[in-house]
Amino acid sequence: MNRASKILFVEPPRNFWFVMGEYLPPPTGLLVLAAYLRREIPEVEVEVVDCQAERRDWEGLRKAIESTEPSVVATSGFTANAYTCARTAEIAKAVDSDITTVVGGSHFSFIPEESLAQFPEIDYIVRGEGEVTLVDLVNALRNDGGIGNVKGISYRANGRIVHNPDRPLIPDLDSLPFPAYDLVEDNIKRYHFSMMAGRNTRYMIMEGARGCSHRCSFCTQWRHWQGVCRKKSPKRIADEIEYLNETYGGVFLWLTDDNFEYSTRAKDLWKELRHRRCKESLMLFFQARTDDVAANADLVGKLREVGNYWVMLGVESNSEDKLKEFRKDITPSDAYNAVKVLNDNDIFSHTMFVTGTRKDTQESIESLRGFSLDLSADFTIYTVLTPFPGTPYHETAKNNGWIEDFNYSNYDMAHAIMPTETLSKDEVQRELYYCYKAFYGSYRKNISGIFSKKKLKRTLYRHMASQHVLKKLRDLI
Numbered sequence: 219m220n221r222a223s224k225i226l227f228v229e230p231p232r233n234f235w236f237v238m239g240e241y242l243p244p245p246t247g248l249l250v251l252a253a254y255l256r257r258e259i260p261e262v263e264v265e266v267v268d269c270q271a272e273r274r275d276w277e278g279l280r281k282a283i284e285s286t287e288p289s290v291v292a293t294s295g296f297t298a299n300a301y302t303c304a305r306t307a308e309i310a311k312a313v314d315s316d317i318t319t320v321v322g323g324s325h326f327s328f329i330p331e332e333s334l335a336q337f338p339e340i341d342y343i344v345r346g347e348g349e350v351t352l353v354d355l356v357n358a359l360r361n362d363g364g365i366g367n368v369k370g371i372s373y374r375a376n377g378r379i380v381h382n383p384d385r386p387l388i389p390d391l392d393s394l395p396f397p398a399y400d401l402v403e404d405n406i407k408r409y410h411f412s413m414m415a416g417r418n419t420r421y422m423i424m425e426g427a428r429g430c431s432h433r434c435s436f437c438t439q440w441r442h443w444q445g446v447c448r449k450k451s452p453k454r455i456a457d458e459i460e461y462l463n464e465t466y467g468g469v470f471l472w473l474t475d476d477n478f479e480y481s482t483r484a485k486d487l488w489k490e491l492r493h494r495r496c497k498e499s500l501m502l503f504f505q506a507r508t509d510d511v512a513a514n515a516d517l518v519g520k521l522r523e524v525g526n527y528w529v530m531l532g533v534e535s536n537s538e539d540k541l542k543e544f545r546k547d548i549t550p551s552d553a554y555n556a557v558k559v560l561n562d563n564d565i566f567s568h569t570m571f572v573t574g575t576r577k578d579t580q581e582s583i584e585s586l587r588g589f590s591l592d593l594s595a596d597f598t599i600y601t602v603l604t605p606f607p608g609t610p611y612h613e614t615a616k617n618n619g620w621i622e623d624f625n626y627s628n629y630d631m632a633h634a635i636m637p638t639e640t641l642s643k644d645e646v647q648r649e650l651y652y653c654y655k656a657f658y659g660s661y662r663k664n665i666s667g668i669f670s671k672k673k674l675k676r677t678l679y680r681h682m683a684s685q686h687v688l689k690k691l692r693d694l695i
C-alpha cells in the first residue's frame with residue numbers, strides 16, 4: 219500500500235475535565251486539518267474516528283484502526299492529554315507496524331526531543347501550525363522521499379532525533395476551508411456542553427483567530443503561534459458561524475480565540491451578524507481580557523444582541539504584584555469593571571483565577587477568595603499555577619527544582635504540581651478546594667443560583683449541586 223494513501227485522524231478515549239462536568243467537544247483541531255488535507259490532496263482518503271463520541275475504549279480504537287486499514291494515524295493533544303496520543307500511536311503500531319504515526323498540538327510542539335525519546339511509537343511530531351506541514355509530510359511519504367525538506371517536523375533518522383526548521387505561518391486565515399464536520403456527521407448530535415447549555419443544545423468549536431499579542435508567563439498560546447496574532451475577517455467568522463448553525467444545527471458555539479479583542483473586532487462582527495437569521499438561535503462563547511471588556515462596554519452590548527451570551531475573563535489575581543509577575547498587563551479594578559459590564563448586559567460572567575504562585579501564602583489565597591466572591595461573577599474557576607512545557611514559567615520552575623509532579627496527566631490546572639515558598643504541594647491542593655468551597659459551598663448562593671433569571675446560571679448551579687464537583691476536589695487533597 220502507498221505509504222500515505224489513507225489518513226485516519228483519531229480523537230482518543232480521554233478523561234473529561236471534571237470541573238466542567240459532563241461535556242463532549244468535537245475534535246476541532248483534527249477537523250480543521252482534515253478539511254485542509256482533503257482540499258490540497260484530494261486523492262488521499264481521509265477518515266476521523268472520535269472515540270469520545272463513539273464511546274470507544276482502547277480496544278474499540280484498536281478495532282477501528284484494524285477495520286480502517288490506514289497508512290497514517292494522526293492525533294492531537296495538549297499536555298494533560300499527551301499520554302493518550304502516545305497510546306494511540308502504540309495501538310496503531312501494534313495493529314500494523316507499517317502505519318506511520320503523527321502527533322501535533324501545543325504539548326508535543328514544545329518538547330519534541332523529550333517526546334520522541336520517550337515514545338518510540340511516535341514517528342513524526344508536527345510542531346506549531348499543522349495544515350501546510352501535514353500536507354508536505356503526506357506528500358513526502360507518498361513520494362517516498364524529501365522528509366528532510368518538510369519544515370516544522372521532528373522525527374528520528376539514522377539513530378538521532380532531527381528537528382527540521384520551523385515553518386512560517388499561513389498569512390491569511392480566511393484562506394482555510396471550513397472544518398470538515400461532514401467527517402463526523404453521525405456524531406454531531408452527540409456534541410454537547412450539558413453543564414451550561416443542556417444536553418440537547420448542539421456544541422461546536424470554531425476558530426476566529428490564532429495567537430495573542432500579549433506575553434503572559436504561564437500561557438503557552440502566544441509562543442505556540444510564534445508570538446503573532448492572526449485574525450479571520452469578521453465576514454469569514456460570520457459565514458462560518460452561519461454555516462455551522464444552518465448546516466449542522468450548531469447553537470452553542472465556542473470561539474477558540476484566546477483573547478477576543480472587542481476593541482478591534484466587535485463592531486464589524488456585529489454588523490455582519492445582525493442581519494443574519496442564525497443570530498436568533500446562537501449562544502456564542504468568547505474568552506476575553508478584563509481590560510478590553512471594561513473599556514468597551516458598548517461593543518460588548520452590541521455582541522450580546524447577536525448571541526454573545528457567555529464571556530470568560532482571565533482575572534487571574536487580586537494582587538498587583540502577581541499580575542506583574544504574570545506579565546498580564548491588567549489591574550484588579552479592570553476585573554470589577556469587566557464583570558459589571560457583563561452583568562449589566564445580561565451576559566453570563568465567568569472568571570478565572572490562578573492560585574499557588576511562588577509567593578502565595580494561606581493569607582494571600584484567602585484574600586484572593588474574598589476578591590473573587592466580591593466580584594459577583596456568575597461562575598468562577600480557580601486553577602493552580604501549572605508549569606506547562608513551553609511557558610516561561612516552566613523554565614523557571616524546572617531550573618529551580620520546584621516541580622514535584624512530572625505526570626503530565628495531572629497538568630489540568632486542578633492538580634497541584636508545585637509547592638509555594640510557604641505552602642507544601644498538598645496545602646496548595648487544599649487551598650484550591652477551599653476556593654471552590656467558598657464559591658459553591660454557600661447554601662444561600664446555591665439557592666439563588668438555582669433560581670437565577672439567567673438560564674446559563676440556573677443550569678450551572680444545578681450541575682454543581684448534582685455532579686459533586688466539590689467532593690471530587692476534596693478527594694484530590
Ligand code: B12
Nearest residue numbers: 235243246247292293294296297322323344347348474630
Ligand atoms: C476548546 C478548548 C477546550 C474545551 C474542549 C477541549 C477538547 N477538545 O477536548 C474544554 C473547555 C473542554 C477545554 C478544557 C481544558 N483545556 Co482547553 N482549550 C480549548 C481551546 C480554547 C481551543 C482548542 C482548539 O480547538 N483549538 C483550535 C485548533 C485548530 O488548534 P490546535 O488544537 O492548536 O491545532 C492546530 C495546531 O496546534 C496543530 N495541531 C494540533 N494537533 C495536531 C495534530 C496533528 C497530527 C497535526 C499534524 C497538527 C496538529 O495544527 C492545528 C491547526 O494549525 C484551547 C486554546 C486554543 N486557542 O487552542 C484551550 C487549551 C487547549 N486548553 C487548555 C487547557 C489547560 C485545558 C484544561 C486542562 C484546563 C482548563 N483550564 O481549561 C481542560 C482539560 C480538558 C481535558 N481533560 O481534556 C490549554 C492547554 C495548554 C497546554 N499546553 O496543555 C489551552 C491551549 C488553553 C490555554 N490558553 O492555555 N478546553
Ligand code: SF4
Nearest residue numbers: 430432433434437476
Ligand atoms: S493568558 Fe491570555 S492574554 Fe495572556 S498571553 Fe495567553 S492568551 Fe494572551
